[in-house]
Amino acid sequence: MRERAAAGSWQRWVTLVARLILGVTLIVAGALKVTAIDAAINSVRAYKLLPFEVTALVGTALPIIEIVIGLMLVTGTFTRVAAVLGSGLMLAFIIGIISVWVRGISIDCGCFAPGGAIDASQTQYPLEVARDLGLLILGAWTIWRPTAPFALDAWLFADAEPITTDADQENPR
Template sequence: MTDLTPDPHRPFGAKDWIGLLARLVLGGALVYAASTKITNLDGSVLSVRAYQFPFLSYSMEKTIGYALPVFEMVLGVLILVGLFTRIAGAVGLLTMLVFIAGIASAWARGLSIDCGCFSQGGQTDDPKYLTEIIRDTGFALAGLWLAVRPRTPFSVDNWLFRPIPAPGFHDSEFDDHHDADEDALVGEDTPR
Protein backbone atom coordinates (compact mmCIF):
# COMPACT_ATOMS: atom_id res chain seq x y z
CA MET A 1 0.00 0.00 0.00
CA THR A 2 1.33 3.42 -0.94
CA ASP A 3 1.75 6.02 1.80
CA LEU A 4 -0.11 9.17 0.70
CA THR A 5 1.46 11.35 3.41
CA PRO A 6 3.45 14.11 1.73
CA ASP A 7 7.20 14.03 2.34
CA PRO A 8 7.96 17.21 4.31
CA HIS A 9 11.55 17.21 2.99
CA ARG A 10 10.50 17.16 -0.68
CA PRO A 11 10.83 20.58 -2.30
CA PHE A 12 7.63 22.26 -3.42
CA GLY A 13 6.67 21.51 -7.01
CA ALA A 14 4.43 23.28 -9.50
CA LYS A 15 1.27 21.61 -8.17
CA ASP A 16 2.07 22.80 -4.66
CA TRP A 17 2.42 26.38 -5.93
CA ILE A 18 -0.92 26.02 -7.75
CA GLY A 19 -2.31 25.03 -4.35
CA LEU A 20 -0.94 28.24 -2.85
CA LEU A 21 -2.67 30.19 -5.63
CA ALA A 22 -5.91 28.28 -4.88
CA ARG A 23 -5.55 29.19 -1.19
CA LEU A 24 -5.05 32.86 -1.98
CA VAL A 25 -7.94 33.01 -4.45
CA LEU A 26 -10.54 31.11 -2.41
CA GLY A 27 -9.45 32.37 1.01
CA GLY A 28 -9.12 35.94 -0.24
CA ALA A 29 -12.57 35.84 -1.85
CA LEU A 30 -14.18 34.53 1.35
CA VAL A 31 -12.47 37.12 3.56
CA TYR A 32 -13.38 39.93 1.16
CA ALA A 33 -17.00 38.72 0.90
CA ALA A 34 -17.26 38.58 4.70
CA SER A 35 -15.73 42.03 5.13
CA THR A 36 -18.38 43.59 2.86
CA LYS A 37 -21.18 42.17 5.03
CA ILE A 38 -19.88 41.84 8.56
CA THR A 39 -20.27 45.54 9.37
CA ASN A 40 -23.92 45.50 8.24
CA LEU A 41 -25.46 42.23 9.40
CA ASP A 42 -29.01 43.54 8.85
CA GLY A 43 -28.10 44.06 5.19
CA SER A 44 -26.79 40.49 5.10
CA VAL A 45 -30.16 39.28 6.41
CA LEU A 46 -31.95 41.26 3.68
CA SER A 47 -29.65 39.68 1.10
CA VAL A 48 -30.67 36.19 2.31
CA ARG A 49 -34.36 37.21 2.24
CA ALA A 50 -34.02 38.41 -1.38
CA TYR A 51 -33.66 34.75 -2.44
CA GLN A 52 -37.23 34.11 -1.22
CA PHE A 53 -36.64 30.49 -0.30
CA PRO A 54 -40.03 29.12 0.80
CA PHE A 55 -38.41 26.58 3.13
CA LEU A 56 -36.65 29.25 5.23
CA SER A 57 -38.55 30.85 8.07
CA TYR A 58 -37.99 34.47 9.09
CA SER A 59 -35.84 33.38 12.05
CA MET A 60 -33.78 31.02 9.86
CA GLU A 61 -33.13 33.82 7.34
CA LYS A 62 -32.01 36.06 10.21
CA THR A 63 -29.74 33.36 11.64
CA ILE A 64 -28.16 32.67 8.24
CA GLY A 65 -27.75 36.39 7.52
CA TYR A 66 -25.94 36.95 10.80
CA ALA A 67 -23.86 33.76 10.73
CA LEU A 68 -22.80 33.73 7.08
CA PRO A 69 -20.29 36.63 7.19
CA VAL A 70 -18.68 35.22 10.35
CA PHE A 71 -18.53 31.74 8.80
CA GLU A 72 -17.00 33.15 5.59
CA MET A 73 -14.41 35.11 7.57
CA VAL A 74 -13.30 32.14 9.69
CA LEU A 75 -13.19 29.77 6.70
CA GLY A 76 -11.35 32.34 4.57
CA VAL A 77 -8.70 32.93 7.24
CA LEU A 78 -8.17 29.17 7.72
CA ILE A 79 -7.65 28.77 3.97
CA LEU A 80 -5.41 31.83 3.65
CA VAL A 81 -3.05 30.73 6.42
CA GLY A 82 -3.19 27.08 5.35
CA LEU A 83 -4.55 25.60 8.57
CA PHE A 84 -6.49 22.33 8.22
CA THR A 85 -6.20 22.95 4.49
CA ARG A 86 -7.80 19.71 3.27
CA ILE A 87 -10.89 20.14 5.48
CA ALA A 88 -11.14 23.90 4.89
CA GLY A 89 -10.82 23.36 1.13
CA ALA A 90 -13.59 20.75 1.18
CA VAL A 91 -15.84 23.06 3.23
CA GLY A 92 -15.02 25.90 0.80
CA LEU A 93 -16.00 23.64 -2.11
CA LEU A 94 -19.31 22.71 -0.47
CA THR A 95 -20.00 26.35 0.40
CA MET A 96 -19.48 27.42 -3.21
CA LEU A 97 -21.76 24.62 -4.44
CA VAL A 98 -24.50 25.88 -2.09
CA PHE A 99 -23.97 29.44 -3.39
CA ILE A 100 -24.15 28.22 -7.01
CA ALA A 101 -27.38 26.32 -6.26
CA GLY A 102 -28.87 29.45 -4.64
CA ILE A 103 -27.98 31.67 -7.59
CA ALA A 104 -29.28 29.09 -10.09
CA SER A 105 -32.50 28.81 -8.08
CA ALA A 106 -33.04 32.58 -8.12
CA TRP A 107 -32.37 32.62 -11.87
CA ALA A 108 -34.73 29.71 -12.55
CA ARG A 109 -37.51 31.34 -10.50
CA GLY A 110 -37.19 34.62 -12.42
CA LEU A 111 -35.98 36.74 -9.51
CA SER A 112 -33.98 39.87 -10.31
CA ILE A 113 -31.47 40.06 -7.46
CA ASP A 114 -27.80 40.64 -6.90
CA CYS A 115 -26.35 37.49 -5.33
CA GLY A 116 -25.04 39.40 -2.31
CA CYS A 117 -21.70 37.62 -2.56
CA PHE A 118 -19.55 40.74 -2.35
CA SER A 119 -22.20 43.29 -1.40
CA GLN A 120 -25.47 43.64 0.48
CA GLY A 121 -27.36 42.08 -2.43
CA GLY A 122 -31.07 42.67 -2.92
CA GLN A 123 -33.17 43.64 -5.91
CA THR A 124 -31.48 44.75 -9.13
CA ASP A 125 -32.52 45.54 -12.69
CA ASP A 126 -29.41 43.85 -14.06
CA PRO A 127 -28.81 40.41 -12.50
CA LYS A 128 -25.56 38.75 -13.57
CA TYR A 129 -26.39 35.14 -12.77
CA LEU A 130 -24.21 33.46 -15.40
CA THR A 131 -21.15 35.53 -14.46
CA GLU A 132 -21.74 34.81 -10.75
CA ILE A 133 -22.13 31.06 -11.37
CA ILE A 134 -18.94 30.94 -13.48
CA ARG A 135 -17.02 32.90 -10.82
CA ASP A 136 -18.25 30.67 -7.99
CA THR A 137 -17.43 27.58 -10.06
CA GLY A 138 -13.83 28.83 -10.22
CA PHE A 139 -13.83 29.23 -6.43
CA ALA A 140 -15.32 25.73 -6.07
CA LEU A 141 -12.51 24.30 -8.22
CA ALA A 142 -9.96 26.01 -5.97
CA GLY A 143 -11.63 24.32 -2.97
CA LEU A 144 -11.57 20.97 -4.77
CA TRP A 145 -7.86 21.38 -5.53
CA LEU A 146 -7.12 22.06 -1.84
CA ALA A 147 -9.23 19.12 -0.69
CA VAL A 148 -7.31 16.79 -3.01
CA ARG A 149 -3.83 18.39 -2.74
CA PRO A 150 -3.59 20.25 0.58
CA ARG A 151 0.23 20.56 0.64
CA THR A 152 1.12 24.15 -0.26
CA PRO A 153 4.02 26.49 0.46
CA PHE A 154 3.76 28.91 3.39
CA SER A 155 1.01 26.99 5.17
CA VAL A 156 0.62 26.60 8.91
CA ASP A 157 -0.08 22.90 8.27
CA ASN A 158 3.55 22.43 7.12
CA TRP A 159 4.81 23.80 10.41
CA LEU A 160 2.30 22.17 12.78
CA PHE A 161 1.95 18.73 11.25
CA ARG A 162 5.42 17.80 10.06
CA PRO A 163 6.71 14.43 11.26
CA ILE A 164 8.68 14.49 14.49
CA PRO A 165 11.74 12.19 14.68
CA ALA A 166 12.22 9.93 17.70
CA PRO A 167 13.70 11.61 20.81
CA GLY A 168 17.47 11.98 20.65
CA PHE A 169 17.65 11.69 16.85
CA HIS A 170 18.00 14.38 14.24
CA ASP A 171 16.53 13.77 10.80
CA SER A 172 19.92 12.89 9.29
CA GLU A 173 20.74 10.56 12.21
CA PHE A 174 17.34 8.91 11.83
CA ASP A 175 18.02 8.25 8.15
CA ASP A 176 21.51 6.84 8.93
CA HIS A 177 20.18 4.55 11.71
CA HIS A 178 17.27 3.47 9.54
CA ASP A 179 19.66 2.49 6.71
CA ALA A 180 21.96 0.65 9.15
CA ASP A 181 19.00 -1.31 10.57
CA GLU A 182 17.93 -2.25 7.06
CA ASP A 183 21.47 -3.42 6.24
CA ALA A 184 21.53 -5.57 9.41
CA LEU A 185 18.25 -7.23 8.40
CA VAL A 186 19.57 -8.01 4.94
CA GLY A 187 22.20 -10.76 5.25
CA GLU A 188 25.30 -11.22 3.14
CA ASP A 189 23.55 -13.83 0.95
CA THR A 190 20.28 -11.93 0.56
CA PRO A 191 19.96 -10.34 -2.88
CA ARG A 192 19.06 -6.67 -2.87
Protein backbone atom coordinates in the same frame (compact mmCIF):
# COMPACT_ATOMS: atom_id res chain seq x y z
CA MET B 1 7.56 11.18 1.29
CA ARG B 2 10.45 12.91 -0.36
CA GLU B 3 9.58 11.45 -3.73
CA ARG B 4 5.98 12.48 -3.53
CA ALA B 5 6.99 16.03 -2.68
CA ALA B 6 9.38 16.11 -5.60
CA ALA B 7 6.86 14.73 -8.10
CA GLY B 8 4.17 17.11 -6.97
CA SER B 9 6.34 20.15 -6.49
CA TRP B 10 4.56 22.21 -9.13
CA GLN B 11 1.25 21.06 -7.71
CA ARG B 12 2.20 22.51 -4.33
CA TRP B 13 2.46 25.92 -5.93
CA VAL B 14 -0.87 25.53 -7.72
CA THR B 15 -2.40 24.72 -4.34
CA LEU B 16 -0.81 27.81 -2.82
CA VAL B 17 -2.32 30.02 -5.52
CA ALA B 18 -5.71 28.27 -5.31
CA ARG B 19 -5.71 28.53 -1.52
CA LEU B 20 -4.83 32.22 -1.56
CA ILE B 21 -7.37 33.22 -4.23
CA LEU B 22 -10.24 31.34 -2.55
CA GLY B 23 -9.16 32.50 0.90
CA VAL B 24 -8.77 36.17 0.06
CA THR B 25 -12.07 36.18 -1.85
CA LEU B 26 -13.86 34.71 1.15
CA ILE B 27 -12.26 37.19 3.56
CA VAL B 28 -13.17 40.17 1.37
CA ALA B 29 -16.73 38.89 0.85
CA GLY B 30 -17.17 38.29 4.57
CA ALA B 31 -15.61 41.56 5.67
CA LEU B 32 -17.83 43.61 3.35
CA LYS B 33 -20.93 42.02 4.85
CA VAL B 34 -20.00 41.64 8.51
CA THR B 35 -20.24 45.40 9.10
CA ALA B 36 -23.86 45.45 7.94
CA ILE B 37 -25.47 42.34 9.33
CA ASP B 38 -29.05 43.50 8.79
CA ALA B 39 -28.28 44.03 5.12
CA ALA B 40 -26.71 40.57 4.94
CA ILE B 41 -29.89 39.12 6.42
CA ASN B 42 -31.95 40.97 3.79
CA SER B 43 -29.69 39.54 1.09
CA VAL B 44 -30.39 36.03 2.35
CA ARG B 45 -34.12 36.76 2.44
CA ALA B 46 -34.03 38.00 -1.15
CA TYR B 47 -33.27 34.43 -2.29
CA LYS B 48 -36.62 33.30 -0.86
CA LEU B 49 -35.15 29.91 -0.10
CA LEU B 50 -35.09 29.66 3.68
CA PRO B 51 -37.83 30.08 6.27
CA PHE B 52 -38.05 33.61 7.63
CA GLU B 53 -36.68 32.75 11.09
CA VAL B 54 -33.67 30.92 9.68
CA THR B 55 -32.60 33.80 7.45
CA ALA B 56 -31.51 35.91 10.43
CA LEU B 57 -29.25 33.12 11.66
CA VAL B 58 -27.75 32.42 8.24
CA GLY B 59 -27.32 36.10 7.43
CA THR B 60 -25.48 36.67 10.70
CA ALA B 61 -23.32 33.58 10.62
CA LEU B 62 -22.39 33.55 6.94
CA PRO B 63 -20.01 36.54 6.89
CA ILE B 64 -18.21 35.27 10.00
CA ILE B 65 -17.91 31.78 8.58
CA GLU B 66 -16.57 33.21 5.33
CA ILE B 67 -13.90 35.22 7.14
CA VAL B 68 -12.81 32.31 9.32
CA ILE B 69 -12.61 29.84 6.43
CA GLY B 70 -10.79 32.49 4.40
CA LEU B 71 -8.24 33.00 7.16
CA MET B 72 -7.74 29.24 7.48
CA LEU B 73 -7.09 28.97 3.75
CA VAL B 74 -4.74 31.95 3.61
CA THR B 75 -2.70 30.74 6.57
CA GLY B 76 -2.94 27.10 5.54
CA THR B 77 -4.50 25.97 8.81
CA PHE B 78 -6.38 22.68 8.52
CA THR B 79 -6.15 23.34 4.81
CA ARG B 80 -8.14 20.33 3.69
CA VAL B 81 -10.95 20.93 6.17
CA ALA B 82 -11.06 24.60 5.20
CA ALA B 83 -11.11 23.69 1.51
CA VAL B 84 -14.00 21.27 2.08
CA LEU B 85 -15.95 23.97 3.94
CA GLY B 86 -15.07 26.65 1.38
CA SER B 87 -16.08 24.43 -1.52
CA GLY B 88 -19.30 23.60 0.28
CA LEU B 89 -20.06 27.31 0.58
CA MET B 90 -19.40 27.83 -3.13
CA LEU B 91 -21.64 24.90 -3.99
CA ALA B 92 -24.39 26.35 -1.83
CA PHE B 93 -23.99 29.76 -3.46
CA ILE B 94 -24.14 28.25 -6.93
CA ILE B 95 -27.30 26.34 -6.05
CA GLY B 96 -28.79 29.50 -4.54
CA ILE B 97 -28.06 31.66 -7.58
CA ILE B 98 -29.29 29.07 -10.05
CA SER B 99 -32.45 28.62 -8.01
CA VAL B 100 -33.32 32.35 -8.12
CA TRP B 101 -32.41 32.39 -11.80
CA VAL B 102 -34.76 29.50 -12.54
CA ARG B 103 -37.55 30.97 -10.43
CA GLY B 104 -37.28 34.28 -12.28
CA ILE B 105 -36.45 36.34 -9.19
CA SER B 106 -34.35 39.39 -10.01
CA ILE B 107 -31.74 39.96 -7.33
CA ASP B 108 -28.14 40.93 -6.89
CA CYS B 109 -26.39 37.91 -5.39
CA GLY B 110 -25.33 39.96 -2.38
CA CYS B 111 -22.00 38.22 -2.50
CA PHE B 112 -19.76 41.20 -1.87
CA ALA B 113 -22.24 43.84 -0.78
CA PRO B 114 -25.78 44.10 0.46
CA GLY B 115 -27.91 42.44 -2.19
CA GLY B 116 -31.58 42.42 -2.87
CA ALA B 117 -34.11 42.97 -5.55
CA ILE B 118 -32.91 44.69 -8.68
CA ASP B 119 -34.28 45.26 -12.14
CA ALA B 120 -34.36 42.11 -14.26
CA SER B 121 -32.05 43.78 -16.81
CA GLN B 122 -29.36 44.20 -14.16
CA THR B 123 -29.09 40.59 -13.09
CA GLN B 124 -25.74 38.91 -13.71
CA TYR B 125 -26.50 35.31 -12.97
CA PRO B 126 -24.20 33.72 -15.59
CA LEU B 127 -21.27 35.80 -14.39
CA GLU B 128 -21.99 35.09 -10.72
CA VAL B 129 -22.34 31.37 -11.32
CA ALA B 130 -19.15 31.29 -13.42
CA ARG B 131 -17.20 33.08 -10.71
CA ASP B 132 -18.40 30.75 -7.98
CA LEU B 133 -17.77 27.75 -10.20
CA GLY B 134 -14.18 28.92 -10.70
CA LEU B 135 -13.76 29.29 -6.96
CA LEU B 136 -15.31 25.86 -6.42
CA ILE B 137 -12.70 24.36 -8.75
CA LEU B 138 -9.92 26.04 -6.75
CA GLY B 139 -11.46 24.61 -3.60
CA ALA B 140 -11.73 21.14 -5.10
CA TRP B 141 -8.07 21.27 -6.14
CA THR B 142 -7.09 22.24 -2.60
CA ILE B 143 -9.06 19.31 -1.20
CA TRP B 144 -7.24 16.98 -3.59
CA ARG B 145 -3.77 18.41 -2.94
CA PRO B 146 -3.88 20.30 0.36
CA THR B 147 -0.12 20.45 0.85
CA ALA B 148 1.42 23.74 -0.12
CA PRO B 149 4.28 26.01 0.90
CA PHE B 150 3.77 28.68 3.55
CA ALA B 151 1.19 26.67 5.44
CA LEU B 152 0.72 26.53 9.17
CA ASP B 153 -0.18 22.89 8.62
CA ALA B 154 3.51 22.08 8.11
CA TRP B 155 4.15 23.02 11.71
CA LEU B 156 0.79 21.83 13.00
CA PHE B 157 1.07 18.34 11.56
CA ALA B 158 4.83 18.03 11.78
CA ASP B 159 5.59 14.33 11.93
CA ALA B 160 5.87 12.78 15.34
CA GLU B 161 8.28 10.22 13.92
CA PRO B 162 11.66 11.82 13.53
CA ILE B 163 12.56 11.71 9.87
CA THR B 164 14.92 8.82 9.79
CA THR B 165 17.89 9.39 7.59
CA ASP B 166 21.18 7.62 7.96
CA ALA B 167 22.66 10.63 9.64
CA ASP B 168 19.87 10.74 12.18
CA GLN B 169 20.33 7.12 13.09
CA GLU B 170 23.97 7.62 13.70
CA ASN B 171 23.37 10.71 15.68
CA PRO B 172 20.33 10.42 17.94
CA ARG B 173 20.87 13.69 19.75
